[in-house]
Amino acid sequence: MASRPEVQAPPEIFYNDVEARKYTSSSRIIEIQAKLSERALELLALPDDGVPRLLLDIGCGSGLSGETLSENGHTWIGLDISPSMLDIALEREAEGDLLLSDMGQGLGLRPGVIDGAISISAVQWLCNADKSSHEPRLRLKAFFGSLYKCLARGARAVFQVYPESIAQRELILGSAMRAGFAGGVVVDFPHSSKSRKEYLVLTCGPPSVSTAVPKGKGEDGESSSEDSSGDEDNQTVSISDRHRPKKKQKLNRRGKGREWVMRKKDQMRRKGNVVPPDTKYTARKRKARF
Amino acid sequence: MRLLTHNMLSSNIKGVTNGFPLGIVVEKVIEKPVEMNPDFLKNMFAKIEWKALVDASRSMGYAELPDQVDSSMLDSVEFLQRFHHALLELHLEEGALVCPETGRKFPVNKGIPNMLLHEDEV
DSSP, X not given: OOOOHHHHSOHHXXXXXXXHHHHHHOHHHHHHXXXXXXXXXXXXXXXXXXXXOEEEEETOTTTHHHHHHHHTXXXXXXXXXXXXXXXXXXXXXXXXXXXXXXXXXXXXXXXXXXXXXXXXXXXXXXXXXXSTTOOXXXXXXXXXXHHHHHEEEEEEEXXXXXXXXXXXXXXXXXXXXXXXOXXXXXXXXXXXXXXXXXXXEEESSSOOGGGSOOOOTTOOOSOOTTOOHHHHHHHHXXXXXXXXXXXXXXXXXXXXXXXXXXXXHHHHHHHTOOOOOOOTTTTOOOOOOO | OBHHHHHHBOOOOTTOSOOOSOEEEEXXXXXXXXOOOHHHHHHHHTTSOHHHHHHHHHHTTOOOSOSOOOGGGGGOHHHHHHXXXXXXXXXXXEEEEEOTTTOOXXXXXXXXXXXXXXXXXX
């Protein structure tokens, strides 16, 4: 298993020319980044009046997330610590302005001018101490403090993060709250290990109706009522069956049936996997042709 | 870097109380025409520090902006065009930004200002 980039090297060194190049050549990375930024923009909940806003893209990298912002008509300023990534952004002709800057040193922006901020997979880098002078707590404080200042009142900031552990998530969220933000974590596809994505949704200003944290996608609110007790009995039987020698297994059960297939497909959908649509052919038996 | 960004940036060196506006050392200016969006300009107008924008555009060699403005001028297309040109079409390609208090220079290369601080400035 590939280890997390955060533990390999500091961001300005990890994202060297080779690593940055991947962000133009890999269509998979591009697609994922576009999806994440689209969702982040959705969570940003900008007023739907067609007026372009001035947004901030923190850890903009090669400008992939910025592209989504441009497509939606917004003007953005991106900042990143890796010069190689910014070079790629120039190559891709990113429409926003780019800054070479370290978010842990605080954002040098005038108060109250930014209409919203997004950040895709960047904030967790702040939890690392890559130099002897780095103190994650202070860097997080500087970052969130300066962000709070430069956001307009009522503006939102959405960070997609990959926290390493619960403690790390608490550290990030705690720093945000201490800086004065209201909000919380939105988890998309919480049941899936691959599609699970966490978004920190923060609102600038005192708590109000608008600061309520939106619901994650694919969240299983209702308890699965389909699991009737009869089904459970069947399942236990089949599991105990599995340990018997092949010949002695009971063969009287006629397949799993449509109901079982539908339940499994539902489960996979909740996990965020790609599942073929349900049709009249779903779980139908094949004709005996031979 | 556009003047829009310049108008938002301030120096955040430790101990600096008023890091705005950053001075501009011009080596190369380029112009990239973009489509004008009056809604965006009207939205931004309230947030722009006008004097800083006028000074910055003059140092970049564009002297068409008036010294005094009020929001009623936003109805004039001619004014909007000038405002749009100064704010979004002028790019500082090479040069530097200068902190008004300490005189520290932030170099601008290929249109990207290097705002990284040294360890003793944080």
